Amino acid sequence: MNIVNSSTIAAIATAHGVGSIAIVRLSGPEALSIAQKLSKRKSIQTRRAHLVTLYDEHDEPIDQAILIYFQAPKSFTGEDVIEFQCHGGIVVANMILQEVLKSGARLANPGEFSKRAFLNGKIDLSEAEAIAKMIEAKSEDAAKILAKQIKGELKNYIENLREKLIRILAYVEVNIDYAEEDLPHDLQKQIEQQLNDIQKELQKIVASSKRRAGLIEGFKIAIIGKPNTGKSSLLNALLDYERAIVSDIAGTTRDTIEESVRIGTHLVRFVDTAGIREAHDAIEKIGIERSIQAIEESDIVIAMFDASKPLDAEDRKIIELIQKYQGQKEFIVVANKVDQGKAIDLADFDALYMSVKKDITPLTQKLQTLLDSFANTQEIMLVTNRQIEAVTAALDNIIQAQTPLQMGELEIFAFHINKAIEAIGSITRPMQSSELLDKMFGEFCLGK
Numbered sequence: 001m002n003i004v005n006s007s008t009i010a011a012i013a014t015a016h017g018v019g020s021i022a023i024v025r026l027s028g029p030e031a032l033s034i035a036q037k038l039s040k041r042k043s044i045q046t047r048r049a050h051l052v053t054l055y056d057e058h059d060e061p062i063d064q065a066i067l068i069y070f071q072a073p074k075s076f077t078g079e080d081v082i083e084f085q086c087h088g089g090i091v092v093a094n095m096i097l098q099e100v101l102k103s104g105a106r107l108a109n110p111g112e113f114s115k116r117a118f119l120n121g122k123i124d125l126s127e128a129e130a131i132a133k134m135i136e137a138k139s140e141d142a143a144k145i146l147a148k149q150i151k152g153e154l155k156n157y158i159e160n161l162r163e164k165l166i167r168i169l170a171y172v173e174v175n176i177d178y179a180e181e182d183l184p185h186d187l188q189k190q191i192e193q194q195l196n197d198i199q200k201e202l203q204k205i206v207a208s209s210k211r212r213a214g215l216i217e218g219f220k221i222a223i224i225g226k227p228n229t230g231k232s233s234l235l236n237a238l239l240d241y242e243r244a245i246v247s248d249i250a251g252t253t254r255d256t257i258e259e260s261v262r263i264g265t266h267l268v269r270f271v272d273t274a275g276i277r278e279a280h281d282a283i284e285k286i287g288i289e290r291s292i293q294a295i296e297e298s299d300i301v302i303a304m305f306d307a308s309k310p311l312d313a314e315d316r317k318i319i320e321l322i323q324k325y326q327g328q329k330e331f332i333v334v335a336n337k338v339d340q341g342k343a344i345d346l347a348d349f350d351a352l353y354m355s356v357k358k359d360i361t362p363l364t365q366k367l368q369t370l371l372d373s374f375a376n377t378q379e380i381m382l383v384t385n386r387q388i389e390a391v392t393a394a395l396d397n398i399i400q401a402q403t404p405l406q407m408g409e410l411e412i413f414a415f416h417i418n419k420a421i422e423a424i425g426s427i428t429r430p431m432q433s434s435e436l437l438d439k440m441f442g443e444f445c446l447g448k
Contacts, residue, residue: 008034009101009108009116012093019088024096026082026105027113032069034103035082038096039067046071050271054084064091077113078120099160111227124428125156129384138218138267141375145215155428157380161198163425169417170193176410190403195398202395209382212374214299216383218260218267222294224321225304226314230336234304234356236273238364264368271298295321300330300370302363307335307353308341322349332366387427393418394423 008028014021027032035044039052050067066085075081086092101107109115114131117123123131130149137143148154168191214220223231238261270295294447295301303318305311311319322331332350335342335358352362384386401416 005199009104009112010097011108011113012097013083014088014093016090020339022088023091024084024086024093024100025113026100026118027075027077027079027108028105029080029410030104031082032078034100034105035067035069035084037103038062038084038099040431041067044069046074053097054086056095056101062095062099063087065096073122076122078122079116079117088220124155125426126158126387126428129387130154131217133383139215139268139375140265142215144375145381146383149381152287154380158424158427162421164194164198165417165421165424166425169414169421172405172410172414172417177413188405192402195402195405199398202391202398205380205382206388206391206395208379209297209388212381214266214371214380215374218269219299219374220269220271220296220297221300221302221367222271222273223302223304224273224295225318226306226312229304229306230356231272231304234302234334234336234360234363235270237356237360238270263364263371266371268367268371292321295325295329298329300332300367301325302332302334303349304334304336305344305346305351307338307342307344308340309317330370332363332370334363341366382427383429390423390426394420397423425426 006029006298008026008030010024010026013025036042038054039050040055041050041052044050044067046069048068050069051064053064054062056062063086065087066083068083068085070081072079072081084096086096111132114123114128118125118128127150130146134143134146134150137146149323163348171187171191182289195307202220223234225231235257239259251380258269259272260267260269262268301322302320304319305315322333325331331349333346333351334356335344335346335351335353336351337359339355344354352366354360354362356363382391397416397420401413401420404410404412404416
């Protein structure tokens with residue numbers, strides 16, 4: 001597909017701020033002529049780095065820069081693309097951008113370069129989303145996963161899956177044309193088995209993608225426990241500075257406190273919650289409600305107990321929460337203050353007995369092992385909510401198609417398989433509408 005764009009767009013492609021190099025990017029039919037005008041060069045070879053002086057409209061020099069020309073269609077967008085690599089900082093790049101705009105280009109909308117690449121068939125939507133996520137990657141593992149997706153790993157998987165569903169649909173459509181005849185029994189069994197295999201595979205991918213979402217967005221870890229179990233002390237030890245107030249007075253932390261820290265290669269956001277107990281006032285009640293919400297929103301939960309005191313009703317409330325969310329969340333149980341005595345047995349929860357004020361190494365090592373386990377898999381990963389929703393919609397239709405298949409209602413079966421194919425296909429190339437694409441690419445960075 002080749003979409004003709006009449007306008008030439010421009011934007012600063014590098015982050016704002018002080019740096020050694022800044023890049024101003026152009027794409028469109030006037031990109032080359034604008035570059036010739038600013039550089040006063042008549043001949044610009046494609047894919048060659050040219051050292052040029054750039055001039056403003058009054059023939060005053062702006063900067064000495066590297067100019068690179070990517071001729072259509074062999075460019076990121078599929079159009080003529082120019083890059084000016086100038087000296088860094090805000091001023092020079094903005095001066096060049098202003099001259100480019102005066103020469104006939106317009107300022108690009110966020111994500112418009114990637115949108116043009118998509119419309120011109122240079123990338124599919126899964127690759128475009130991976131590019132956007134790569135910029136925001138929170139860990140080395142995220143970068144590796146996204147690099148595979150940019151290379152086309154998800155696209156190839158989706159195309160293969162789509163082919164399987166189309167083949168199934170084709171077999172059934174032939175039999176619909178000969179309505180007097182039933183679907184051959186052996187063929188029906190084969191289709192049922194194929195659909196069952198596809199269903200299990202997609203369910204596994206959706207569950208795995210949700211569980212591993214922290215690799216892309218950053219993991220969220222909630223620290224829970226009754227008051228005075230050492231939650232704030234743990235947060236301060238993890239951060240290596242006094243972020244939370246530590247006091248022997250119960251209820252000192254009355255709201256959630258959030259801070260980020262790196263564990264191994266992973267960026268982790270810790271949430272120190274208010275102690276979970278019976279609230280004595282409205283503010284404390286809100287804090288406790290937010291603590292429970294933090295559990296529900298977290299990837300991992302650290303449940304803390306005071307090892308020096310026997311379990312009480314408030315501790316049992318924490319145990320109830322562990323049992324309620326076990327299977328949905330990863331839990332690490334910490335028996336703190338073991339230096340003051342050991343009055344509890346939490347062997348059933350594989351608890352870590354330690355003193356967070358003395359040494360948190362056992363906890364950080366266990367966290368790193370757990371976080372690494374999310375990354376150590378070769379499974380396909382869906383990296384956006386849109387992709388997860390698309391696969392979930394396909395799954396729903398595959399499940400709904402199975403009863404009509406068994407009942408011989410082939411038209412209804414074909415309807416659901418068509419819907420599943422449409423949902424799966426939307427991951428790489430959705431039904432196009434200008435409004436939909438504007439919304440998707442509008443979330444990208446300016447200059448991408």
